[in-house]
Amino acid sequence: MGGMQLAGANIRTRLGEALRDTGLTALIALLLFLPLVGFQTITDIRDVLILTTRWPLLFTLVGSIAGVRFIYVMALAPRLERGALRLPQRASATAASILRNWFIPFAVAFVIVYPMLVVLAAGFGGAVRWVDNFGIQILIYVMLGWGLNIVVGLAGLLDLGYVAFYAVGAYSYALLAKAFGLSFWILLPLAGTLASFWGILLGFPVLRLRGDYLAIVTLAFGEIIRLILINWVPVTNGYAGIGSIPRPTLFGIPFNADDNGFAAVFGLEFSPLYRVLFLYYVILALALVTCFFNVRLRRLPIGRAWEALREDEIACRSLGINTTNTKLTAFAMGAMFAGFAGSFFAARQGFISPESFTFLESATILSIVVLGGMGSQIGVAIAAVVMIGGTEIMRQLGFLKQIFGPTFDPTQYRMLLFGLAMVAIMRWRPRGLIATRAPSVFLKKRRHISVDLVTEGRG
Amino acid sequence: MTTRDGSTVLRVEHLTMRFGGLVAVDDLSFEVRRGTITALIGPNGAGKTTVFNCITGFYRPTEGRLALHRGDPAVWQALEALTDSGRRGVARPQGALFLLERMPDFLVAQQARVARTFQNIRLFAGMTVLENLLVAQHNPLMLASGYTVLGLLGLPPYAAAERAALDKARHWLDRFSLFDRADDPAGELPYGAQRRLEIARAMCTDPVLLCLDEPAAGLNPRESAELNELLLIIRDECAISMLLIEHDMSVVMNISDHVVVLDYGVKIADGAPEAVRNDPKVIGAYLGVGDEEVARVEAEVGL
Numbered sequence A: 001m002g003g004m005q006l007a008g009a010n011i012r013t014r015l016g017e018a019l020r021d022t023g024l025t026a027l028i029a030l031l032l033f034l035p036l037v038g039f040q041t042i043t044d045i046r047d048v049l050i051l052t053t054r055w056p057l058l059f060t061l062v063g064s065i066a067g068v069r070f071i072y073v074m075a076l077a078p079r080l081e082r083g084a085l086r087l088p089q090r091a092s093a094t095a096a097s098i099l100r101n102w103f104i105p106f107a108v109a110f111v112i113v114y115p116m117l118v119v120l121a122a123g124f125g126g127a128v129r130w131v132d133n134f135g136i137q138i139l140i141y142v143m144l145g146w147g148l149n150i151v152v153g154l155a156g157l158l159d160l161g162y163v164a165f166y167a168v169g170a171y172s173y174a175l176l177a178k179a180f181g182l183s184f185w186i187l188l189p190l191a192g193t194l195a196s197f198w199g200i201l202l203g204f205p206v207l208r209l210r211g212d213y214l215a216i217v218t219l220a221f222g223e224i225i226r227l228i229l230i231n232w233v234p235v236t237n238g239y240a241g242i243g244s245i246p247r248p249t250l251f252g253i254p255f256n257a258d259d260n261g262f263a264a265v266f267g268l269e270f271s272p273l274y275r276v277l278f279l280y281y282v283i284l285a286l287a288l289v290t291c292f293f294n295v296r297l298r299r300l301p302i303g304r305a306w307e308a309l310r311e312d313e314i315a316c317r318s319l320g321i322n323t324t325n326t327k328l329t330a331f332a333m334g335a336m337f338a339g340f341a342g343s344f345f346a347a348r349q350g351f352i353s354p355e356s357f358t359f360l361e362s363a364t365i366l367s368i369v370v371l372g373g374m375g376s377q378i379g380v381a382i383a384a385v386v387m388i389g390g391t392e393i394m395r396q397l398g399f400l401k402q403i404f405g406p407t408f409d410p411t412q413y414r415m416l417l418f419g420l421a422m423v424a425i426m427r428w429r430p431r432g433l434i435a436t437r438a439p440s441v442f443l444k445k446r447r448h449i450s451v452d453l454v455t456e457g458r459g
Numbered sequence B: 001m002t003t004r005d006g007s008t009v010l011r012v013e014h015l016t017m018r019f020g021g022l023v024a025v026d027d028l029s030f031e032v033r034r035g036t037i038t039a040l041i042g043p044n045g046a047g048k049t050t051v052f053n054c055i056t057g058f059y060r061p062t063e064g065r066l067a068l069h070r071g072d073p074a075v076w077q078a079l080e081a082l083t084d085s086g087r088r089g090v091a092r093p094q095g096a097l098f099l100l101e102r103m104p105d106f107l108v109a110q111q112a113r114v115a116r117t118f119q120n121i122r123l124f125a126g127m128t129v130l131e132n133l134l135v136a137q138h139n140p141l142m143l144a145s146g147y148t149v150l151g152l153l154g155l156p157p158y159a160a161a162e163r164a165a166l167d168k169a170r171h172w173l174d175r176f177s178l179f180d181r182a183d184d185p186a187g188e189l190p191y192g193a194q195r196r197l198e199i200a201r202a203m204c205t206d207p208v209l210l211c212l213d214e215p216a217a218g219l220n221p222r223e224s225a226e227l228n229e230l231l232l233i234i235r236d237e238c239a240i241s242m243l244l245i246e247h248d249m250s251v252v253m254n255i256s257d258h259v260v261v262l263d264y265g266v267k268i269a270d271g272a273p274e275a276v277r278n279d280p281k282v283i284g285a286y287l288g289v290g291d292e293e294v295a296r297v298e299a300e301v302g303l
Helices: A002-038 A055-085 A089-154 A163-180 A184-206 A211-231 A273-299 A301-311 A313-318 A323-349 A359-372 A377-395 A400-404 A410-428 B048-055 B073-085 B105-110 B129-136 B138-144 B149-153 B156-175 B191-203 B221-238 B249-255 B273-277 B280-287 B291-301
Strands: A039-043 A049-053 B008-019 B022-033 B037-041 B063-071 B089-092 B095-099 B114-116 B209-213 B241-245 B258-263 B266-271
Touching (some): A002 A039, A089 A323, A089 A377, A163 A184, A184 A211, A211 A359, A273 A301, A273 A323, A273 A377, A301 A313, A301 A323, A301 B138, A313 B105, A359 A410, B008 B048, B008 B241, B022 B037, B022 B258, B022 B266, B037 B048, B037 B249, B048 B063, B073 B095, B114 B191, B129 B138, B138 B156, B156 B191, B191 B221, B258 B273, B258 B280, B266 B273, B266 B280, B280 B291
Parallel strands (some): B037 B241, B037 B258
Antiparallel strands (some): B008 B063
């Protein structure tokens, strides 16, 4: 009897608490979204700015946030509190190890058969969009993420201008292919070499800088490259960009509708899908090569020196490690993979302009590395899928227009999703999705190291 | 190979280090003999760590010559010619001679083979104990991996070199009783084990001269006694020379063959531990009084 009364009082206090909490959350959401979502400025035909309001959308947003908060406080929070006390440690550990053992082969097999699955599901015509927008786009960022991982994750050098090397690779391919008619397969390594040369060039002046100062200079370097691309009009064609860049061929067989094109040679009906499939497997191979290099380098003395450099530079010097060369190789290696990715990007798009190499790109790649867990291959890949796949999905959500009216454009909310993912990760997994470091060598048993012990690197 | 033939391994001459107006080390000269342990002691702020930083290349001395030698003592005769030539060192088949004041820190470790530990332990905390020892063997491994190219291809010479490196790491792990913790992150080790690991890591670089900056700091008396024993064994087995900074007098008096005392950057005594212990100047420096007052102060505090 007394117990039931107590439970009733308990629920009542919890309800009061939840209502108060929900009200506060709704208020904060309202204040935040009122200027962001509630008001909208539109330019009309006479070029006059008109302020319109979007009350239904605003109240839907605020209402759903308040609803989620209410459910969380009432139902989820007490359960989580109880759950936290008796968390089955061992079960989660074995589950993690099963996941670790089976995830990689499964993931590799999946990305290899992915285009075929898409063709089966969406047919020949519909598959192009899925392979191109999701497959190729995501794989480019996976590759960039793995490349930047060398610089940021392993060597601990915060690089905010990574997109500069991506641009160098893209423009190297575009300019050399147009000027000398060299093929993609010759220019790919050349673009990588040029990009790594620029990596070393950037590396030299910033060797003495650490942490925030290094980040600022690399940021500036990224902008310098972009401004050169804009202003060196005779070579780069400025804002207008470079068009009709030669596409890669399969041993000299182009992917077009001509008589000597891929479809005609193999007696198939012409479809743009063949080129997309070819490009998909090229970038998949490039990404896997990047991954292989990353995994291999970590187990070589240079990789261990990078990680040691991130942990303690002075100790490295006391052990006879030339920190200058070590840092420069990290910059050069990271830049090289960006160069490969850049030349692939130019070959795939057929058109490049400085617009593709803004700071936002650097920020996206860096956030993929940070969200994935610095130094973790799988984490970076997962983060790239979520971030790039997520923003691409927003493009496909046209049906939402029927709910929120024809002016609602889901692609404009991509950055909101981005921010949300960032906040969520920083709240629950501040060191990234994969927050353990696998040792590069072991005597008896490979024990994963909690990332709390690993230095983030201030160099 | 090298024995305790009494020849000099490190010769410090007229070492002076100024930071602006402050003279941290003033005209310091001493020698470290092969296969011996030399202790550098003195009150706080006497300039001991500055001397270390000069020897290991972390500081460039304002004045002075720091000559390090290995191999045949006859190579010492090249010292004056080397000094005049302006080069960093001479390496001949029978031995080598280096002027440390001309070398950047990583070359002091790599070529002259001077290893050091730090007063505040500097381990690679997020890497395992074994990885720490492999990082110490970076240069030979780097050479074996063909500066990464051969290693990437996974060619046999690198695999053999890596096995040898692991064997060496295993040897030192065993020596410092760290074998059971080889796969644990260095940052998780207890304090005493971290101190031992730092010395083990320095030993993995095959040093000619090992510089230990307060190896016994923070150790309990038992750990400290074990460390003493270990250092003596290493000295005798590897015929290595050691230079150590220490405040723990039990360590200094028990294991050092030679003691150099610094006070305000100036050398006030230099000799066998017994002689230094009874030197009124040294007692005065530690008590913070002039040497003519030592007897009075000693009577006062009941020594």
